[in-house]
Structures are given as structure tokens and as C-alpha cells.
Amino acid sequence: MNHKTMPVYLFVIASFLVAGWVSMVAVAKNDNAKNENTEKIVVKEKKSSDEQDKKNVKNETELKNYKKADTSKGETNAQIHREKTAEVIENLEQVEVAEEIVVDEVKVRAKNEAKKQIAEVVVEQESSQEQVSGAIEEVENDGVAKKFFLGPDYKNLGQLRSELVQNRNQIRKLIQAINTLAQNGEDTLALQSQLAILTQERERFKTIIATNQEGFSLFGWVARFLNNYEETPINETEENELTEEVVAVVENTIEGEATTVTNSTDTAVEAEAQTVPDKTDSGATVDVETGATSVLVQ
Structure with missing residues (x-):
């Protein structure tokens, strides 16, 4: 090899070695960056998943937190169930579905089916309201002596078990209606609230059944x-599946029973009891409490 070309060869070889080393460093850095990004994504997804799990647990808890009867105020489960059922019926009857401006047969059929399902739930609630409330009343008012000799009120407990089946069907009808209307751009918050109430009332039925069907006689x-x-236990696997279906629809629209709502009737009575001077056209004032009218001397 010529001594003059030796440095050139050495330079070329050195250049290749340096280029190879630089490439290896770049690849290593790129791999590290990818790994870091992957780890960040995994951590972010895990955090998001954990937050969603917590949210679902919170919603499930609220769905099972039905309003308890305050016996110190003379409340009963039958009375509260009547009130909740009446609330569901009234609110479902007020649900309005927008008409399609541009007639789309698919959307029209879907919305009509949803309206039909809502109407069916209303009719079923109306037809069973008094019967179910009466069954709850009979079960909870059973005397101790009667329970000891003849056991619990199996007839009305059977009625409540039948209502569990009807309740499940109604819940699923509302779920389908909500999904259909949401897919067609409708506001479903009001429906979701009624769905939550039906689910909470289901917990009331289950508690009453479990509490009263047991005991020696x-x-x-x-x-x-x-x-x-x-006297079979309620299938908790099926119950959890149903609750998960509701949670998936309701999401964050449930407001728990922790908020105390002032009774509108009591508020109205209190307002009437106050003495409020009210000017009349003749310059008189009226005492709202006594109804007496006095004329002001100018």
C-alpha cells in the first residue's frame, strides 16, 4: 500500500466508525424517548381508568342510595314509593321529543319507538303504583304474633318480587329510549333522572323483601x-349487571338524596302565616294572617 494513500484510508475508516457510533447513539436516544412516551401514556391511561372506576363506584353507590323512610316524621316506605312513582310519571309525561324539520324516516321511526317505550313505562307505573304501595304497606305492617305463627306476608312479598321483574323491564326500556334519543341529538337529562329514581326504588323493593322474608315461624x-x-336470594350478579347498564347511561347526572329539599306545601303554608302589609287601591292595608282590612288616614 502506498504510504501517501494510507492516511486517506485511515480517515475513511475513522469516518465510518464515527458515523456508526453517532447512528447507534441516535437510535438509543430514540428508543429511550419512545419508552418514556410509552410509559407516560400507560401511566396516563391507568390514571384515567382509575378515575373512571372511582366515578363508576360513586354512581353505583348513589343509584343504590334510595330515600329512607324517617319513622320519626311518620314516613313509610309505601308513602315514599307513592311519591317517587308519581314524580316519575309526571316527569316522563312532560318529556318532549323534537319533531324532525327535515323528514328522515329512520330518525322518525327511532324517535317514535323511544316515545312509545316512555309511554309504556308511564302506563305501567300508573297501573302498579297503588298495588305496589299497598303491598309494601301490608308487608311492613304485619303483626309480630302473625309473623310468629304464619310467617311473613308471602302473598305481598310475591307481589314485590313480581314488581322487581317489571321494574327491570321498565329500566331497560328507558335505557333503550335514552340511547336512541341521545343518538338523534335529543337532551336526555330528564329521562336519566327518572331512570335513576326507578333504580333506587328497585333497591327499596330488594331491601323490603330481604328484611321481611326471613325469620322463624x-x-x-x-x-x-x-x-x-x-324464598330464593336475589341474583346479585344480574343486579350488578343491571346497575352497570344504568351507570353507563346516567354518568354524572345523579344528585344524591343527601340534599334536603324543602317541601313546597310547607313553604306555602309558612308564607301564608306571615303578616304582610299590602296596599290596596283605596289606600288600605290587608293583614294576610287575619284577613282584616284597615284604612289609612291620609
Whole structure:
């Protein structure tokens, strides 16, 4: 090899080595950056997943937190159920679905089906309201002596178990209606609130059944046989699945029962009890409490 070309060869070889080393460093840095980004994404996704899990748990808890009867105020489960059912019926009847400006047959059919499902829930609630409230009343007012000899009121407990089936069907109808209307651009917040109430009332039924169907009795087996009542535990797996379906629809629209709402009737009575001077056209003042009118001397 020529001594003059030796430095050139060495320079070329050195250049290749340096270029290779630089490439390896660049690849290593790129891999590290990718790994860091991947780790950040995983951490972010895990954090988001944890937050969603917490939110779901919160919603599930609120859905199961039905309004309890305050016996010190004379409240009963039957009374509260009547009130909640009446609230659902009234609010569902007020739900309005916008008409399509541009007629789209698919949307029209979908909305009509949703309206039909809502109407069916209203009719079913109206037809069962008094019957179910009466069953709750009968079960909870059963005397101790009667329970000891004949066991719990299996007839009305059976009615409440049947209502659980109806309630589940109504919940699923509202879920379908909400999903359909939401997909077609409708506001479904009012429907979601009624769905939450139906789910909470379901918890009331389950609690009443579980509380009252157990206990020792001398001849309860006879009453159970005559009423064809099966004292089977409620399937919690199915219940959890139903709750998850509701949570997926309701999301963050539930307001828990922790907020105390002032009774509008009591407020009105209190307002009437106040003495408020009110000027009349003749220059008189009226005492609202007594109804007396006095004329002011100018």
C-alpha cells in the first residue's frame, strides 16, 4: 500500500466508525424517548381508568342510595314509593321529543319507538303504583304474633318480587329510549333522572323483601306453600349487571338524596302565616294572617 494513500484510508475508516457510533447513539436516544412516551401514556391511561372506576363506584353507590323512610316524621316506605312513582310519571309525561324539520324516516321511526317505550313505562307505573304501595304497606305492617305463627306476608312479598321483574323491564326500556334519543341529538337529562329514581326504588323493593322474608315461624312453611312463594336470594350478579347498564347511561347526572329539599306545601303554608302589609287601591292595608282590612288616614 502506498504510504501517501494510507492516511486517506485511515480517515475513511475513522469516518465510518464515527458515523456508526453517532447512528447507534441516535437510535438509543430514540428508543429511550419512545419508552418514556410509552410509559407516560400507560401511566396516563391507568390514571384515567382509575378515575373512571372511582366515578363508576360513586354512581353505583348513589343509584343504590334510595330515600329512607324517617319513622320519626311518620314516613313509610309505601308513602315514599307513592311519591317517587308519581314524580316519575309526571316527569316522563312532560318529556318532549323534537319533531324532525327535515323528514328522515329512520330518525322518525327511532324517535317514535323511544316515545312509545316512555309511554309504556308511564302506563305501567300508573297501573302498579297503588298495588305496589299497598303491598309494601301490608308487608311492613304485619303483626309480630302473625309473623310468629304464619310467617311473613308471602302473598305481598310475591307481589314485590313480581314488581322487581317489571321494574327491570321498565329500566331497560328507558335505557333503550335514552340511547336512541341521545343518538338523534335529543337532551336526555330528564329521562336519566327518572331512570335513576326507578333504580333506587328497585333497591327499596330488594331491601323490603330481604328484611321481611326471613325469620322463624311455626307454620310459615304452610303459608309459603299455599302462596307458592320461593324464598330464593336475589341474583346479585344480574343486579350488578343491571346497575352497570344504568351507570353507563346516567354518568354524572345523579344528585344524591343527601340534599334536603324543602317541601313546597310547607313553604306555602309558612308564607301564608306571615303578616304582610299590602296596599290596596283605596289606600288600605290587608293583614294576610287575619284577613282584616284597615284604612289609612291620609
